[in-house]
Amino acid sequence: MKKQGARAFQITSGDNVATALTVIPEGTFLLFGGGQEELREAAEEIPRGHKVAVRPVGKGEPVIKYGVSIGEATADIRPGQWVHLHCMKSCYDERSSGLDIHTGIPADIPYGLPEDN
Amino acid sequence: MDLQEWKEMSWLGYRRGNGSPGIRNKVLVVYTVECASHVAREIAGQAGHPDVEVIGFGGCTDNAYAIHMLLSLVTHPNVGAVLAVGLGCEYTRAERLAEAAQERGREAAYLMIQENGGTLESIRRGVETVHRMLEKLKDTPRTPMGFRDLVVGAECGGSDFTSGLAGNVVVGKFYDMLEELGGTPVFEEIVEAVGLKALLLERAADEKAGRELAWTYDKALDYCRSVRQYSVSPGNFAGGLTTIEEKSMGAFAKSGTKPIKGVLKAAMVPPAKGLWLLDSTPDPHFMQFGITNPNDNEGLMALISCGCHLTILVTGRGNVTGSAVAPVVKVTGNHETFTKLEGDMDFDAGLVLEGEATLEETATRLGKYIGSVCGGRRTKGEVLGHKEFCIPYKYQEKEAAIRPCEG
Structure with a gap:
C-alpha cells in the first residue's frame, strides 16, 4: 500500500542507519523495512535520501547499511540524528571527509585565476 | 515470479551464421581517424535510415585496445553491414575492419577519402553503398530467440x-x-x-x-x-x-x-x-x-x-x-x-x-x-x-x- 508522510527505509535489521525516503522534519517519522514498521523520533531535519541513525553508534564504530560497514563514525551518534560527512568517514577515500556537507562540493582545490599583468 | 512464462517468451532475431543472433539489424559506418569523422557522419545522416549509425576511433596512432573494440563492434550480433571510412594515412586500417566483418558473414566495404575525390565524392559513394547494404539486409534470415x-x-x-x-x-x-x-x-x-x-x-x-x-x-x-x-x-x-x-x-x-x-x-x-x-x-x-x-x-x-x-x-x-x-x-x-x-x-x-x-x-x-x-x-x-x-x-x-x- 502507498505510504504517506515522513518515512525512512531500513534495508536489513542489523543496520544502524536507515534512508529517508522523504524529507524528515524534526519529530515523528515512520521507520519500515523487512515487513516491520514503527514510529521513531528524528532529533533534527533529515534531507531526503540521507541517513538517519536508528541505534547509537560510538565514535570509531562502523556505520552499518545493507548489513555491511559503509565507513566509521567520527563522533558519537545518537538515534534520530542525521548521519553524513560531518559525523562519519570512508575507510578508503580520505578526500571525501573534506567536502561541503550540504552540497558535496570539494573545498580542497583552489579556483583562483592567475594575476593579470 | 513466473519463470515458466519467461521461459516461453520468444522473439525473432537476425541470424548471423554460426555466431549469436542479433536483436537489431544495423548498418555501421566506422571512421578510423578523427579526420574521417565528418564524412562518416554525413554518410550516415544522408542515408536517412534509423538503422544506420556511426562509431569510430579518433586517434591517428592505433592502440591495441581501440582496435579490439572496433573489431568486436563491427562483428557485433546487432550489426548486419559495415562501411569503414578512412582518410588514408592513419594507422587504423579501414580495409582490415571491413575484412573482419566480411569474415563473420556481414555485408562489408571500405572507402578511403584520399582516393575517392575528397569530402563530397566520398559522401556520395558512401551513401550509395549504405543504400545498397540496407536493401540487402531486408533479406537477413530470421530465427527464434x-x-x-x-x-x-x-x-x-x-x-x-x-x-x-x-x-x-x-x-x-x-x-x-x-x-x-x-x-x-x-x-x-x-x-x-x-x-x-x-x-x-x-x-x-x-x-x-x-x-x-x-x-x-x-x-x-x-x-x-x-x-x-x-x-x-x-x-x-x-x-x-x-x-x-x-x-x-x-x-x-x-x-x-x-x-x-x-x-x-x-x-x-x-x-x-x-x-x-x-x-x-x-x-x-x-x-x-x-x-x-x-x-x-x-x-x-x-x-x-x-x-x-x-x-x-x-x-x-x-x-x-x-x-x-x-x-x-x-x-x-x-x-x-x-x-x-x-x-x-x-x-x-x-x-x-x-x-x-x-x-x-x-x-x-x-x-x-x-x-x-x-x-x-x-x-x-x-x-x-x-x-x-x-x-x-x-x-x-x-x-x-x-x-x-x-x-
Missing part, C-alpha cells in the same frame, strides 16, 4: 539513494531470473566495489574466478589510491551517499545473487553462459593506468563490445544518453526522476519505494519490457535518436591477468 540466447549488460550512471534501494535491486532480481533461464548477464564497475572484496570473493563460481576477482579488485583499489580519486561525485554526496563503500553496495546490488563465473575484459565475448563481471578499468602499464572510465557512454560501449545485445543503465538522478550498436534501457529507482524525464526514462522502478509494487512484480515487469525491446520495440533513446559512443585510448591486458609469480 529467447532469454537463454541473450547477453545483457548493466551499469549505473547518476546514482542517488534510490539506486541502491530500488533501481539496482530490481535489475539484480532480473539478473537472477536471466541466469536461471540460461542467459548471460554482465555487470561492471569494479571501481564501485570498494570495501566489498569479501562479498565479491564469496560469490566466485570457482577458484579461478576467485583469483580473477581478487586480482581485479586489488588493481581497482590500487588505481583509486594512487590517483586519490574514488568513483563518487559531488552529486552523489549531495544526494545522501556519504562514502564510496555505501555507493559500492548500491552498485553491486545490480549483480543479483548468483555465482560470478569470472572476469571479462573489454571486447571479450563471455566464454560461457552465466553471470560475469566486466573489468573496463585500465591495467597498470608504463603510462601508469591512464584514465579510467571517462563517462557512462564509454562504459556502455565496453559492455556492448562483449556482445551484449542490449544494456540497462540505472540512473537515480537521470541520464538521457543512449548508445550506438545496442539499445539502452534506462531504469530509474526514483519516481520523481521518472516523472521529470518521462520522455527519456524507459522504466520506473521507483514504485517499489512508494509502496505501490513489490520487487518481484517490478523485476517481472522489467523482464517483459526487455523481452519486447528484443522483439523490436524501440527504447525511448532509440526513438529520440540517441546513438552516442566513446572509444578512448586505453591500455588493457587481454585477460584478467594472474601473473605467473602469483600462481
Whole structure:
C-alpha cells in the first residue's frame, strides 16, 4: 500500500542507519523495512535520501547499511540524528571527509585565476 | 515470479551464421581517424535510415585496445553491414575492419577519402553503398530467440539513494531470473566495489574466478589510491551517499545473487553462459593506468563490445544518453526522476519505494519490457535518436591477468 508522510527505509535489521525516503522534519517519522514498521523520533531535519541513525553508534564504530560497514563514525551518534560527512568517514577515500556537507562540493582545490599583468 | 512464462517468451532475431543472433539489424559506418569523422557522419545522416549509425576511433596512432573494440563492434550480433571510412594515412586500417566483418558473414566495404575525390565524392559513394547494404539486409534470415540466447549488460550512471534501494535491486532480481533461464548477464564497475572484496570473493563460481576477482579488485583499489580519486561525485554526496563503500553496495546490488563465473575484459565475448563481471578499468602499464572510465557512454560501449545485445543503465538522478550498436534501457529507482524525464526514462522502478509494487512484480515487469525491446520495440533513446559512443585510448591486458609469480 502507498505510504504517506515522513518515512525512512531500513534495508536489513542489523543496520544502524536507515534512508529517508522523504524529507524528515524534526519529530515523528515512520521507520519500515523487512515487513516491520514503527514510529521513531528524528532529533533534527533529515534531507531526503540521507541517513538517519536508528541505534547509537560510538565514535570509531562502523556505520552499518545493507548489513555491511559503509565507513566509521567520527563522533558519537545518537538515534534520530542525521548521519553524513560531518559525523562519519570512508575507510578508503580520505578526500571525501573534506567536502561541503550540504552540497558535496570539494573545498580542497583552489579556483583562483592567475594575476593579470 | 513466473519463470515458466519467461521461459516461453520468444522473439525473432537476425541470424548471423554460426555466431549469436542479433536483436537489431544495423548498418555501421566506422571512421578510423578523427579526420574521417565528418564524412562518416554525413554518410550516415544522408542515408536517412534509423538503422544506420556511426562509431569510430579518433586517434591517428592505433592502440591495441581501440582496435579490439572496433573489431568486436563491427562483428557485433546487432550489426548486419559495415562501411569503414578512412582518410588514408592513419594507422587504423579501414580495409582490415571491413575484412573482419566480411569474415563473420556481414555485408562489408571500405572507402578511403584520399582516393575517392575528397569530402563530397566520398559522401556520395558512401551513401550509395549504405543504400545498397540496407536493401540487402531486408533479406537477413530470421530465427527464434529467447532469454537463454541473450547477453545483457548493466551499469549505473547518476546514482542517488534510490539506486541502491530500488533501481539496482530490481535489475539484480532480473539478473537472477536471466541466469536461471540460461542467459548471460554482465555487470561492471569494479571501481564501485570498494570495501566489498569479501562479498565479491564469496560469490566466485570457482577458484579461478576467485583469483580473477581478487586480482581485479586489488588493481581497482590500487588505481583509486594512487590517483586519490574514488568513483563518487559531488552529486552523489549531495544526494545522501556519504562514502564510496555505501555507493559500492548500491552498485553491486545490480549483480543479483548468483555465482560470478569470472572476469571479462573489454571486447571479450563471455566464454560461457552465466553471470560475469566486466573489468573496463585500465591495467597498470608504463603510462601508469591512464584514465579510467571517462563517462557512462564509454562504459556502455565496453559492455556492448562483449556482445551484449542490449544494456540497462540505472540512473537515480537521470541520464538521457543512449548508445550506438545496442539499445539502452534506462531504469530509474526514483519516481520523481521518472516523472521529470518521462520522455527519456524507459522504466520506473521507483514504485517499489512508494509502496505501490513489490520487487518481484517490478523485476517481472522489467523482464517483459526487455523481452519486447528484443522483439523490436524501440527504447525511448532509440526513438529520440540517441546513438552516442566513446572509444578512448586505453591500455588493457587481454585477460584478467594472474601473473605467473602469483600462481
